[in-house]
Amino acid sequence: MSGSNEWWRGAVIYQIYPRSFQDDNGDGIGDLKGITRRLGHIAELGADAIWLSPIFTSPMADMGYDVSNYTDIDPLFGTLADFDAMVAGAHELGLKVIIDQVLSHSSDRHPFFQESRRSRDNPKADWYVWADPRPDGTAPNNWQSMFGGIAWQWEPRRRQYYLHNFLKEQPDFNFHNPEVREWLLGTMRFWLERGVDGFRLDTANFYFHDRLLRDNPPFDDGSGLPPVNPAMMQVHTRQKNQPENIAFLERIRALLDEYGGRAVVGEIGEQHFAVELMGEYTTGKRLNMAYSFEMLGPKFSAAHFRRNVEEFFRLAPQGWPCWAFSNHDVPRHVTRWAGFGHDQDSLAKLSGALLLSLKGSICLYQGEELGQTETELAFEELTDPQGIAFWPDDKGRDGCRTPMVWSAKEPHAGFSAAQKTWLPVREPQRARAVDAQADNPDSVLAFYRTMLSLRRGREELKTGRTRFLETAEPVLAFLRGERVLCVFNLSADSHRVDVPAVRTVLLSQAAEPQDGAVRLGPNGFLLAEIAG
Structure with a gap:
């Protein structure tokens, strides 16, 4: 059995999307006090830890993944005192606390970027990735943003382009600058000192870029048509996945090891060799665990699941995966795999049984334990820049981010007392509310509680070969x-x-x-x- 310092090995981590979990102050947006009030649900479910998507100060261009202050809480969610109370409440219930760390880029409102963009010779001039235009004025290379269009934005004050792998409001830090690396590690130490048990690293393979800014090679999937997102037409061998990443991950691990009993899980955003990177990034003193989007897509076959598990442990026998079927970035799996289901409840229970039987650590996304389905939204209801950019072929991520449903009869399913919530609650989602399932022994919620209890009581299901x-x-x-x-x-x-x-x-x-x-x-x- 894994020791107390390795609580994460085989753990079940419950992902909370703070905007949508519980609104305590009645403004239609979830907050930290609301999370604290609902922690008992997660403890009763049988999870070992919670993971919170970003709660830091942010203009919310990408719903908190654009950070303007790395050591404070956005007023939408509360205060540092509210955060401390939430951590204390979680620990009293035996739940570890993992928080998101968005290190690859900041908000363009961050004071460091505001300074960096002013000139080429200020103290923060080299803290972001800047490059001269080509002789014809075009961008330095062919790199594409993950949210569509080129990954470069012109800044007239510097007469240069800056790199943004995501929105133009999310400029990339220059990790080749050692001052940047040290400062980011310091922000992580701030949260460790406040008692967090670990971090989820957003886009952990995006930190370093190719110093020479060489073009990415093309990728042709053979379909004859370009994909919805042109970034998928490249193999990102230059824009991310750089060898320098490894040393920085080792620095992060060394920082966490100073505190003992802390863990770090990395998101591997890669469509070509994600399992290989998961293995490389979790071997040795690097990440404790990593996950990719391999099981977060449309594929649902025995061969697919077997290949991912076998390939990971073949490539990294000493590494450790973190498997997930749903999260805040993809359509919910009960909807995604509906074509393979006898009915929604049967598919939800089958999926939960499979996921929770895998060797590794497990991430459950809020509402997954209810068999929750994707919410259908109109274009005018969208907040997600991905959905707005690629509608209607890609409807974005709002459909999986709608509020948690607590009560089948209360307004907004018990999520909020506000007149209007940031995203709506639809009737198909309301029907799966916690109180509608809590006393039904045949419900999806009852199944998840039983399955998590079984996994917790059988070490083979967590760490056995x-x-x-x-x-x-x-x-x-x-x-x-x-x-x-x-x-x-x-x-x-x-x-x-x-x-x-x-x-x-x-x-x-x-x-x-x-x-x-x-x-x-x-x-x-x-x-x-x-x-x-």
Whole structure:
């Protein structure tokens, strides 16, 4: 069993999107006091930790991922005293606290950028990535922003372009400047001193850029049509994923190790070799764990899940993954994978059973434990710059960010007493409210509580080795440790599969163990102890 300093190994981390969790002051936007009030729900669920998306001072061009003060709380969410009270409340309930760190870029309103953009010779002149135009006035290279268009913005005062891998309001720090690295580490120390248990690193592979500003090579997916986002037409070998990243991640890990019992999880934003980077970034004294978007997309097959797990541990036998099916950046998985479901509840329970049976740490996104679905929004309701830029082919991220539903009968499903909330609550989401499921033993919420209790009580499900059984699509089967069998039917049809003899059923859905086999109904699954 992992020691107390390795609480994160195999842990279940519950992601809170602060704007949408609980509004305490009635302004229609979630806040820290609201989070503190609802921590009991997360503790009762059986999670080990919470992760908060950014709560720092920000103009909110990208909903807090554009930070203008790294050591204070945005008034929308409360105060530092509210933050301290939330941390204390979480710790009293046995919950660790992880907070987002957006280190790759700041807001363009940050005082350092305001100074940097004024001239080429001020004290912060080299704190951001600046480059001269080409002779014809165009941008220095072909790099594309993740939010559409070139990744460069002209600044007339300096007669130069600055790099922004995301919005133009999010200029990239120059990590080749050691002063920048030291200052960012200092901001992390500020939160460690306030008692946080770890960090989630936003875009952890974007820190360093190619010093020579060489072009990215093209990528052709063979479809014959350009993708919705032109950034997907490049392999980002120059713009991110630089070898210098490794040394900085080791510095972050060394900082956390000074405090003991702290952990860092990194987001790997990469469409080509994400699993490889996850392994590289978690081997040795680097990140404790990492996740990518490999399981956050449309693919839903036994081969896909098996490949990701096997590939990770083949490439990084000493590394550690953090798996997730949903988060604040992608459509909710019950909607994403609806075509493979017998019904929403069955698919939600099957997905939860699969995710929580994987070796590694697990991230659950708020509402996932309710089987929550994606919210349909009109264009005029959007706040997300990604959705606004790429509508209607890409409707953005607002659909997964709508408020948490606590009460089926209260206004705004118990999220807020305001007349209007920052994003609306629709009836399909309200129907999945906590109070509508809490006393129903067949609900998705009841299932998640049972599944988390099972995972917590069986060390094999957290850290035991994984051995896949040879099964045909759409059935995925593996052993955890020596005797825990996990079998999943990833379809709305029935299937029979040969498995080792079952001694004790631990948890199941539409599953009938037979002599040396199991018959799985639509979206059926079986977790069992085998004879031996």
